[in-house]
Amino acid sequence: MEKAIIVAYDTNRAIGRGGDLPWGRSLPADLAHFKRLTRGGDIIMGRKTFESIGRRPLPERENIVISSRPTGVKGVLTAVNLSSALALSRYPTFIIGGAQVYSDALNAPEIDTIYATEVDATFSDTDTFFPELDMTIWQEMSRTHHPADDDNAYAFDFVTYRRKTVG
Numbered sequence: 110m111e112k113a114i115i116v117a118y119d120t121n122r123a124i125g126r127g128g129d130l131p132w133g134r135s136l137p138a139d140l141a142h143f144k145r146l147t148r149g150g151d152i153i154m155g156r157k158t159f160e161s162i163g164r165r166p167l168p169e170r171e172n173i174v175i176s177s178r179p180t181g182v183k184g185v186l187t188a189v190n191l192s193s194a195l196a197l198s199r200y201p202t203f204i205i206g207g208a209q210v211y212s213d214a215l216n217a218p219e220i221d222t223i224y225a226t227e228v229d230a231t232f233s234d235t236d237t238f239f240p241e242l243d244m245t246i247w248q249e250m251s252r253t254h255h256p257a258d259d260d261n262a263y264a265f266d267f268v269t270y271r272r273k274t275v276g
């Protein structure tokens with residue numbers, strides 16, 4: 110079992126715009142992929158991401174929110190930083206954003222996998238970004254292309270990266 114990052118970004122690595130996803134709700138296949146991967150596991154998120162999903166726990170998952178203050182929301186655990194959140198979590202664990210939490214997770218050696226949705230589009234007025242990956246540390250393991258269709262406004266790739274083992 111693993112501890113993984115799950116993220117979707119555009120061609121500029123943008124993940125957010127005005128507290129929402131840059132592409133809004135126009136990629137239901139990505140939301141279904143997110144649900145399929147994370148269901149039954151633990152999800153760790155920053156307080157602003159928790160606000161963006163409506164300040165309620167996502168069902169069938171343990172929800173851990175990183176914040177300096179308790180959320181006061183029933184069914185949600187609060188941790189003061191990523192390492193305390195990881196200490197509360199069991200496997201499998203998914204880091205679901207946003208930007209600061211992703212940066213911390215990329216530097217945490219126990220996070221060994223990234224499930225990235227690479228959206229083949231460029232959005233304007235974006236304000237939150239996923240860091241560039243250091244490819245001396247990460248390697249691409251698989252990539253599946255999905256063209257745009259009647260339900261999904263943009264083409265995208267599901268990509269899995271794994272942390273290279275040392276030694």
Ligand SMILES: NC(=O)c1ccc[n+]([C@@H]2O[C@H](COP(=O)([O-])OP(=O)(O)OC[C@H]3O[C@@H](n4cnc5c(N)ncnc54)[C@H](OP(=O)(O)O)[C@@H]3O)[C@@H](O)[C@H]2O)c1
Binds near residue numbers: 125129
């Ligand atoms: N495309 C994607 O895959 C994806 C995924 C997630 C989110 N998003 C988007 O990203 C945006 C939100 O992300 P964001 O980067 O602005 O915020 P965020 O990381 O979700 O939340 C930031 C907050 O989390 C807490 N926090 C995070 N790291 C901390 C640390 N090391 N120590 C203490 N507190 C910490 C702080 O909460 P307090 O201020 O309460 O102390 C901080 O203000 C939204 O637009 C959302 O839609 C996109």
